[in-house]
Amino acid sequence: MSEHMVRVEGRRIAVYECGDPAGEPVIHFHGTPGSRLEMDFGSDLAERAGVRVIGVDRPGYGQSDPGPISLGGVARDVLAVADDLGVERFAVSAWSGGGAFALATAAAAPDRVTRVGVAGGLSPFDRMPGAREALTPGDLEALSHLPGDPARAAELFRSGNSGVLDAMLSVRDDATAPWVDWMWAASDAAVIADPAARRALFVNFHEALRQGTGAIAWDNVAFVGPWGFRVEDVRTPVHLWYGDHDEMAPPANGRWLAEHLGEADLTVYAGEGHLLPLAHWGEMLRALTTTG
Numbered sequence: 645m646s647e648h649m650v651r652v653e654g655r656r657i658a659v660y661e662c663g664d665p666a667g668e669p670v671i672h673f674h675g676t677p678g679s680r681l682e683m684d685f686g687s688d689l690a691e692r693a694g695v696r697v698i699g700v701d702r703p704g705y706g707q708s709d710p711g712p713i714s715l716g717g718v719a720r721d722v723l724a725v726a727d728d729l730g731v732e733r734f735a736v737s738a739w740s741g742g743g744a745f746a747l748a749t750a751a752a753a754p755d756r757v758t759r760v761g762v763a764g765g766l767s768p769f770d771r772m773p774g775a776r777e778a779l780t781p782g783d784l785e786a787l788s789h790l791p792g793d794p795a796r797a798a799e800l801f802r803s804g805n806s807g808v809l810d811a812m813l814s815v816r817d818d819a820t821a822p823w824v825d826w827m828w829a830a831s832d833a834a835v836i837a838d839p840a841a842r843r844a845l846f847v848n849f850h851e852a853l854r855q856g857t858g859a860i861a862w863d864n865v866a867f868v869g870p871w872g873f874r875v876e877d878v879r880t881p882v883h884l885w886y887g888d889h890d891e892m893a894p895p896a897n898g899r900w901l902a903e904h905l906g907e908a909d910l911t912v913y914a915g916e917g918h919l920l921p922l923a924h925w926g927e928m929l930r931a932l933t934t935t936g
Contacts, residue, residue: 658707663690676741677852679706685844686925704859713862715748744867790869802861809857831917887916
């Protein structure tokens with residue numbers, strides 16, 4: 645396990661590696677919120693699978709310098725990190741809000757990204773039937789400022805969701821707070837019954853919110869607003885994983901993506917929810933590597 649700070653255009657990007665240092669590289673895109681530490685719980689699994697997992701904090705998360713977030717911008721940052729680490733070709737994995745960033749990276753660098761894995765990711769809000777209708781009036785107001793004024797959109801996403809964001813901050817430093825049960829007791833009861841899984845969630849969210857909640861609002865700008873590329877233009881093979889009890893990213897998102905991606909394999913786990921990587925990380929890694 646190792647930590648790095650990579651400078652890109654004068655900004656610091658925090659990077660965390662775990663698993664097998666000499667293994668096949670998989671760059672991971674964390675959720676919203678999330679951090680470079682998100683997959684550290686599975687370091688032993690990655691080591692046994694011969695996989696080098698590289699986690700990257702998006703701007704404003706963890707220890708990366710704050711700044712605007714866009715799908716294309718994060719893709720460029722990740723490619724610069726790969727260059728800095730001497731990684732030419734790699735697979736990408738993503739959980740939840742990281743999904744759009746992983747797909748954007750595959751679209752931007754088809755010659756470098758070998759495979760894509762997305763667990764519980766959303767489809768484009770402007771194309772997924774019913775997605776826009778599920779947004780709040782405040783979110784719709786934020787969207788009205790895109791693509792012209794992303795900073796104003798981020799400000800509105802933040803103020804319009806201040807109750808939820810403040811609640812996240814209130815449990816940032818309390819590993820005993822019942823927030824895990826509030827969020828996932830109905831959909832992921834078996835997972836959160838494991839103390840190690842609960843600890844992994846706390847470690848990830850604690851680090852993710854180190855700088856506050858501003859990056860969450862910017863994530864919303866990036867993946868609730870226009871994606872800036874067509875899903876159909878992603879030609880890299882994509883693995884999609886969803887739980888049929890997931891209320892954060894229902895499997896309808898996976899079915900839409902599978903229908904529109906060039907080459908996609910969709911798995912829906914019966915009786916499971918949003919925390920799939922905590923239960924299936926080993927098989928996900930095998931699907932993303934040449935040994936899988």
